[in-house]
Amino acid sequence: MGVNDGIGAGAAPLPPDYAFRPYRGAEDHGAMAGVRLGCMARDRVDARSVVDGLPTAAELAASCAELVDPSRNQLLVEYGGSVIGYATIRWWQERDGTWLYLHRGHLLPGHRGRGVGSAMLDWAEARIRRLVRQHGTAPTAVFGANAAASEQDATALLLGAGYLRVFSLVELELADLRQLPGSGPLPAGVRIGAVARSDYREAWKTVVDSYADAAFTESWTYGRFLATAVPACWRAARDGERMAGVALCSLRRHDPTLGEVEELSVRAESRRLGLGRALLLDGLRCLREHGAQSARLYTGTANPYRSYDLYESVGFRRLNEYVRYRKAVSG
Numbered sequence: 001m002g003v004n005d006g007i008g009a010g011a012a013p014l015p016p017d018y019a020f021r022p023y024r025g026a027e028d029h030g031a032m033a034g035v036r037l038g039c040m041a042r043d044r045v046d047a048r049s050v051v052d053g054l055p056t057a058a059e060l061a062a063s064c065a066e067l068v069d070p071s072r073n074q075l076l077v078e079y080g081g082s083v084i085g086y087a088t089i090r091w092w093q094e095r096d097g098t099w100l101y102l103h104r105g106h107l108l109p110g111h112r113g114r115g116v117g118s119a120m121l122d123w124a125e126a127r128i129r130r131l132v133r134q135h136g137t138a139p140t141a142v143f144g145a146n147a148a149a150s151e152q153d154a155t156a157l158l159l160g161a162g163y164l165r166v167f168s169l170v171e172l173e174l175a176d177l178r179q180l181p182g183s184g185p186l187p188a189g190v191r192i193g194a195v196a197r198s199d200y201r202e203a204w205k206t207v208v209d210s211y212a213d214a215a216f217t218e219s220w221t222y223g224r225f226l227a228t229a230v231p232a233c234w235r236a237a238r239d240g241e242r243m244a245g246v247a248l249c250s251l252r253r254h255d256p257t258l259g260e261v262e263e264l265s266v267r268a269e270s271r272r273l274g275l276g277r278a279l280l281l282d283g284l285r286c287l288r289e290h291g292a293q294s295a296r297l298y299t300g301t302a303n304p305y306r307s308y309d310l311y312e313s314v315g316f317r318r319l320n321e322y323v324r325y326r327k328a329v330s331g
Contacts, residue, residue, distance in 0.1 A: 259287030
């Protein structure tokens, strides 16, 4: 049970024949992928979701590699020697100074309702409390957890443990990129084109500035922006020499028939001029030219800029909703 690594410390007792153990690296990725696949039907998981889909073993390996000390901040649950669930912890500072410690658990449906999920949640909270003490972030630290609206068991577990819903994301899909509406004329002096390498910092700043007043958003450094840059279908609108907005679109790495609109941002002084629609459609056409057959994006339900109206006007339709829950860190 990995007592020396703190695995299981602070958690409620597991039922007989269940055991916690630490993450062991590459040997676990296939089993973790199997857990996600086994949860698919019960939780109505959308395998193609750009928010929380069905990851492959290779994608889980990449995700685990990004964790801080994964053998301590990731927990596996075994029953009869087989992996039947796992939980992961990661954290970051949001723009308002809040430190969010996010935990996410997955448990095969046949093992739910036996106290295993509660024990996994107890482990995550106990581990996060230790991390908060180590990091000295207690004044602004909160527990965070995600659950799709279709994940009824996870939602009930979190609400029963005192978590509150704080915001949600809605995923939308444009199922067929072959038929796109027109975007209309651009304002005088505005042109749309590709984002050159020399424009990357300006594109990043355009996105960051658009989130200046947004709640619950993670700080996004230029270094992180560069680390994930896939610029083939990045489009920018320029008003003279000034970048007025961007559409950062890309093909999904393991499914190049699916495009994603990762960011659509227009500076405050350039809104209500049709730039958002023009940028979006230009990005979608670029995705289509690169082989995408459909496209997805997600947006916050509290978005004040009527993004839904824009997305639905070009043919996007709502899929699932993904909810963020929070609870104060105490003890």
